[in-house]
Amino acid sequence: MNPDVILPPQVAWASGVFANAPLIRKTTRLADLPDFFSDNNAWRGCDPQQRLYDVETIDSPSGEGALYVGVTHLYAGKIGDEFFMTRGHFHQRREQGEVYFGLCGRGLLLLQTASGEARLERVKPGSVHIIPSFTAHRLINTGDETLSALAVWPSVAGHDYAALAGGFALRVFASDHHLQEWEARND
Numbered sequence: 001m002n003p004d005v006i007l008p009p010q011v012a013w014a015s016g017v018f019a020n021a022p023l024i025r026k027t028t029r030l031a032d033l034p035d036f037f038s039d040n041n042a043w044r045g046c047d048p049q050q051r052l053y054d055v056e057t058i059d060s061p062s063g064e065g066a067l068y069v070g071v072t073h074l075y076a077g078k079i080g081d082e083f084f085m086t087r088g089h090f091h092q093r094r095e096q097g098e099v100y101f102g103l104c105g106r107g108l109l110l111l112q113t114a115s116g117e118a119r120l121e122r123v124k125p126g127s128v129h130i131i132p133s134f135t136a137h138r139l140i141n142t143g144d145e146t147l148s149a150l151a152v153w154p155s156v157a158g159h160d161y162a163a164l165a166g167g168f169a170l171r172v173f174a175s176d177h178h179l180q181e182w183e184a185r186n187d
């Protein structure tokens with residue numbers, strides 16, 4: 001006789017919606033990110049309760065060697081001309097990496113080294129992003145739909161936001177150049 005088979009958590013690849021999993025949910029709103037977007041007046045003019053992004057993480061065991069799995073749903077929008085983005089962070093344990101998988105929507109993954117060198121990867125359904133150790137990361141939604149990405153990271157990695165209190169080296173704005181939808185600048 002076959003042993004009982006466990007039905008694991010499910011994720012709908014097209015939407016990032018989890019099923020059959022205990023979830024921890026965290027919502028980040030505009031009010032949570034003062035002095036974050038380049039146009040402070042535009043930020044003040046927006047609804048502070050506006051959701052920027054939701055992260056759903058499967059409630060699973062933690063500890064050395066354990067992995068967390070979660071989906072970030074980053075909504076579409078801009079503050080002034082700057083696209084909605086996640087707060088972004090280094091891992092507290094800098095040697096720990098992470099993997100992102102693009103599920104739906106389109107955008108960018110901003111990666112930055114400890115010495116401040118920034119680069120961008122295009123996020124779209126099916127994209128795979130290997131975030132190396134010692135590398136800060138932030139998602140940016142350059143589209144007009146929710147950008148959802150699945151992430152797998154070591155439970156011991158932790159978040160260090162303080163190291164980026166001065167911001168990342170690049171910001172991404174809507175472009176009025178009709179051949180490109182966004183432009184990256186360092187202002």
Ligand SMILES: O=P(O)(O)OC[C@H]1O[C@](O)(CO)[C@@H](O)[C@@H]1O
Pocket residue numbers: 028055070071072086087088089098138139151153159
């Ligand atoms: O910590 P932030 O920058 O708000 O973003 C949350 C991100 O961190 C993670 O939880 C883990 O690094 C990702 O799943 C998620 O995109």
